[in-house]
Amino acid sequence: MNxxxxxxxxxxxxxxxxxxxxLAQRFGWKRVDLDASIEEAEKATIPQLFxxxxxxxFRRAETEALRRELEGVEGRVVATGGGxxxxxxxxxxxxxxxxxxxxxxxxxxIVRRVKDDPNRPLLQGDLRERVRTLLGQRKHAYDFAHVRxxxxxxxxxxxxxxxxxxxxx
Ligand SMILES: Nc1ncnc2c1ncn2[C@@H]1O[C@H](COP(=O)(O)OP(=O)(O)O)[C@@H](O)[C@H]1O
Ligand SMILES: O=C(O)C1=C[C@@H](OP(=O)(O)O)[C@@H](O)[C@H](O)C1
Ligand SMILES: [Mg+2]
Numbered sequence: 090m091n092x093x094x095x096x097x098x099x100x101x102x103x104x105x106x107x108x109x110x111x112l113a114q115r116f117g118w119k120r121v122d123l124d125a126s127i128e129e130a131e132k133a134t135i136p137q138l139f140x141x142x143x144x145x146x147f148r149r150a151e152t153e154a155l156r157r158e159l160e161g162v163e164g165r166v167v168a169t170g171g172g173x174x175x176x177x178x179x180x181x182x183x184x185x186x187x188x189x190x191x192x193x194x195x196x197x198x199i200v201r202r203v204k205d206d207p208n209r210p211l212l213q214g215d216l217r218e219r220v221r222t223l224l225g226q227r228k229h230a231y232d233f234a235h236v237r238x239x240x241x242x243x244x245x246x247x248x249x250x251x252x253x254x255x256x257x258x
Contacts, residue, residue, distance in 0.1 A: 155183070194241045
């Protein structure tokens with residue numbers, strides 16, 4: 090296996106956190122969820138950070154977490170948050186330190202997967218409308234990935250199989 094680390098990117102609800110868990114188990118690698126890393130470092134939940142400190146503060150904490158979790162290490166599967174790709178600085182950290190895998194899903198699938206979880210500050214209000222608007226704004230945000238995998242109608246195991254096949258190449 091060539092890649093030092095695997096970095097999962099993609100819109101909210103594409104399954105980054107879930108697939109990272111499966112991949113880390115398979116490879117015996119360490120799973121890192123960037124949101125969890127931020128929550129631990131900041132001693133606050135993601136919704137609290139957005140509400141109390143604002144999104145720009147969260148984004149700075151996100152960049153710090155990416156550096157902390159990816160630079161100079163190997164054997165990690167890092168699940169990023171859906172907006173971690175928006176800063177060029179973050180994209181550079183990801184591509185320099187691992188195989189970047191973009192997970193995608195159609196709008197229906199995303200809405201279905203995120204609808205019972207109230208912990209995504211950017212999806213407050215009319216859920217379908219918010220997902221549609223953000224998906225439009227982020228249409229090309231994940232294009233820099235080395236690999237792109239559609240997760241709609243696929244099991245977590247199948248998605249992990251596909252990523253593992255790319256690693257073996
Ligand atoms: N391939 C899949 N098939 C069915 N449900 C999935 C799949 N991947 C993720 N889920 C479910 O969708 C929800 C969101 O997944 P999560 O891993 O938190 O996404 P992300 O980290 O990309 O926002 C969770 O409830 C998870 O169990
Ligand atoms: O898309 C985004 O900007 C965000 C995605 C979330 O992570 P998930 O993609 O794991 O839901 C989390 O980082 C935060 O709520 C912001
Ligand atoms: Mg996640």
